[in-house]
Amino acid sequence: MKARLAPGQVEEIRASAKSSGVLASRYGVSATRICQIRQGDAYLARNREANRKWREAPDNRAVTRQASRRWRQQNLERAREAARESSRRWRAENPRKNSEQDRERSREASRRYRAENPEKNSETSLRWARENPAKALAKVVKRHALKRRVTVGDMEAIAAVYDRAKSASRVRCAYCGMYPKVGDRHVDHRTPLCRGGAHSAENLCVACSSCNLAKGRMTAEEYALACEGRGA
Numbered sequence: 001m002k003a004r005l006a007p008g009q010v011e012e013i014r015a016s017a018k019s020s021g022v023l024a025s026r027y028g029v030s031a032t033r034i035c036q037i038r039q040g041d042a043y044l045a046r047n048r049e050a051n052r053k054w055r056e057a058p059d060n061r062a063v064t065r066q067a068s069r070r071w072r073q074q075n076l077e078r079a080r081e082a083a084r085e086s087s088r089r090w091r092a093e094n095p096r097k098n099s100e101q102d103r104e105r106s107r108e109a110s111r112r113y114r115a116e117n118p119e120k121n122s123e124t125s126l127r128w129a130r131e132n133p134a135k136a137l138a139k140v141v142k143r144h145a146l147k148r149r150v151t152v153g154d155m156e157a158i159a160a161v162y163d164r165a166k167s168a169s170r171v172r173c174a175y176c177g178m179y180p181k182v183g184d185r186h187v188d189h190r191t192p193l194c195r196g197g198a199h200s201a202e203n204l205c206v207a208c209s210s211c212n213l214a215k216g217r218m219t220a221e222e223y224a225l226a227c228e229g230r231g232a
């Protein structure tokens, strides 16, 4: 039980001569909690020391790391403040490693980076991605393609294919010839990137999701043959 005590109640508990059981039911907390409060800082210090030992035991490190990651995700604001506080402390303890000169240098570097990459500014780029979903998706795919050292074609033409998949009122699946609904349209590489296909408008087509999934790593020609074989 970890009920929150109102300000002042901790002092009342410390000052009271009543038994911990009585106080527990009066304040809606556990008797253990009452004991902790009465022992105050000594208890906390003892506990902190024991916790630290446990956390730092090699077997528990992974558990701890995972738990703190979870905590940070659930307490974004507090985690950020804690990180800021910890770097403030670190800077105070390591003045030489963080001279004004160093800080100015890194400020300058990030200024330069922001100026050269205006789209990397998170707010601007999020807004841009919301307003240009097809282009944003095209960019993500381009990044993947570049990572795989694939030839990348003209981005305008590529974005136009994504745009067609997203907003055209009617568009045929390149494979089965049906007219998939908007949410059911995929942009497919006729020759997959993993098979040496280029990321270019010429190699892109709009397909219905079931053709695209069935096609998998096949080229368009292989998929056509496979469909014939099935009598489809």
Ligand SMILES: [Zn+2]
Binding pocket: 173, 174, 175, 176, 177, 178, 207, 208, 209, 210, 211, 212
């Ligand atoms: Zn299809």
